[in-house]
């Protein structure tokens with residue numbers, strides 16, 4: 001984890017020309033992209049962050065610089081997959097399903113995994129800007145590590161609460177597809193990143209989700225006793241809905257939620 005964070009800092013510190021080959025083309029399915037904010041062409045106000053986003057599964061992509069970054073990125077990606085798989089099995093069981101039910105129905109073993117490396121430089125007026133606005137992540141589970149500098153907040157009972165960094169720990173957040181597949185029993189968490197005026201913060205998140213071509217909706221076993229709260233939708237289509245809604249302050253989940261009259 002430490003080596004990955006160190007090398008992530010080195011990546012962001014590379015001269016602009018060295019990173020130009022990874023320039024953000026705005027396509028969420030491009031294998032490696034480096035950019036600023038979220039999607040600058042469509043934004044009135046930009047966010048105070050640089051990012052590197054890499055698709056690490058089903059095909060592993062990663063920048064080949066700085067030296068050794070790709071190797072540590074590969075090891076981390078694979079280790080996280082093992083932990084995510086185990087947690088999803090436990091979550092399946094907690095829902096009264098077979099332990100492999102969600103893994104199998106979502107094609108998790110050839111599922112989509114995305115790594116995002118966020119860099120938030122010190123901001124002279126941190127209360128006037130945000131690193132990332134309120135959102136929930138796609139996928140089942142997101143694993144977050146950070147360089148010891150706080151900034152992550154989660155919405156809890158209507159209030160923003162700081163999630164202070166604990167050394168050598170992973171923060172695990174629930175994503176939208178887990179809310180959908182569990183028919184609302186696991187709620188995906190709203191979170192955001194705030195800024196400070198002293199230290200550069202790095203966070204590294206790994207989003208673990210279904211295979212892109214799988215339809216994801218409430219598990220059929222759960223619907224024997226209850227009504228579906230969400231429509232089923234292909235994960236790749238949901239992914240695009242989420243990218244768009246993050247630009248308009250909407251919640252992607254609301255696009256697939258059945259309204260109470262239906």
Ligand SMILES: O=C(O)CCC(=O)C(=O)O
Nearest residue numbers: 116118151152193203205
């Ligand atoms: O930097 C953080 O703490 C949050 C990052 C995040 O939510 C994301 O990349 O989706």
Ligand SMILES: [Fe+2]
Nearest residue numbers: 135136137191
């Ligand atoms: Fe997030």
